Amino acid sequence: MSATTITLLFLLFAVIMFVLEKIPLGVTSMIVCIGLVVTGVLDIKTAFAGFIDSNVILFVAMFIVGGALFETGMANKIGGIVTKFAKTERMLIVxxxxxxxFMSGVLSNTGTAAVLIPVVIGIAARSGYKRSRLLMPLVFAAAMGGNLSLIGAPGNLIAQSALEEINMEFGFFEYAIVGLPILIIGILFYATIGYRLLPDHDVTEESGFDTAKDFSDVPAWKQWLSLIVLVLTLLAMIFEKKIGIKLSISGCIGALILILTGVISEKEALKSIDLKTIFL
Structure with missing residues (x-):
């Protein structure tokens, strides 16, 4: 069997498994990777080269930088301030x-959704609104927000890696040329037509999420430093060509500052890394 045929068969297998999700996505990725080595299509060095790609390092660093914002409770504080001014269910959804x-655009859409789902469930419990009507817009916003920047979604950096091989690249916010209009249209849709189409049912089972996590014991300086480091890291990435520091290095510097200052512990930093995304 030719290398081309073997590759196409593994590709077909990966597509089917990604759609069905009968086994974890990360495991599917590793089966394909190892399978191509065993069948002789790729050598070991080529097969695992992606793990030391600068874009993978950037993802790891930004998971930590974003994780600090969530672990210190700063993300909850930002969400609470904005949602406090929402007087109706429609305003709350918007x-x-x-x-x-916007958080998905500058952090990670997967991580943002995972962390803010329990926050929104808690908001639903306090406000009396149906959680089913609040969670659907959250997930769609996370998906659309991931297209605002280079680091918003895994696919963005995968495309960047491919372009770098032909000496081309995207700017940090270049995705927003398309992503921002899509996000705005999505918000307007759920504020009007989509608002009437949202699921409206009660949830009887107990939630598996911790909706009342207490951040009162976290010092205010940790919360503000997590936000300051995030902003400075993003600015360094935006002006990458001006300062001459690569995106991955800027991300690593931000992550190291947060760990060395004690804003986020090593254990929390490792926990914030989404290994499924890294394997993919």
């Missing part, structure tokens, strides 16, 4: 989508 959309 507020949630704006927060999640």
């Amino acid at each position: 507020a949630i989508m704006v927060i999640v959309g």
Whole structure:
């Protein structure tokens, strides 16, 4: 069997498994990677070269930088301030989508959704609104917000890696040329037509999420430093060509500052890294 045929068969297997999700996505990725080595299509060095790609390092660093914002409770504080001004369910949905959309653009859409789901469930419990009506806009906003920047979604950096091989690249916020209009249209849709289409049912089972996590014992300086480091890291990435520091290095510097200053512990930093995304 030719190398081309073997590659196409593994590609077909990966597509089917990604759609069905019968086994974890990361495991599917590793089966394909190892399978191509065993069948002789790739050598070991080539097969695992992606793990030391600068974009993978950037993802790891930004998971830590974003994780600090969540672990210190700063993300909850930002969400609470904005949603406090939402007087109706419709306004609350718009507020949630704006927060999640823009956070997904500068952090990670997967991580943002995972962390803010329990926050929104808690908001639903306090406000009396149906959680089913608040969670659907949150997930869509996270998906659309991931297209605002280079680091918003895994696919963005995968595309960047491919372009770098032909001496081309995207700017940090170049995705926003398309992503921002999509996010705005999505928010407007859920504020009007989509608002009437949202699921409206009660949830009887107990939630598996911790909706009342207490951040009162976290010092204010840790919360503000996590936000300051995030902003400075993003600015360094935006002006990458001006300062001459690569995106991955800027991300690593931000992550190291947060760990060395004690804003986030090593254990929390490791926990914040989404290994599924890294394997993919």
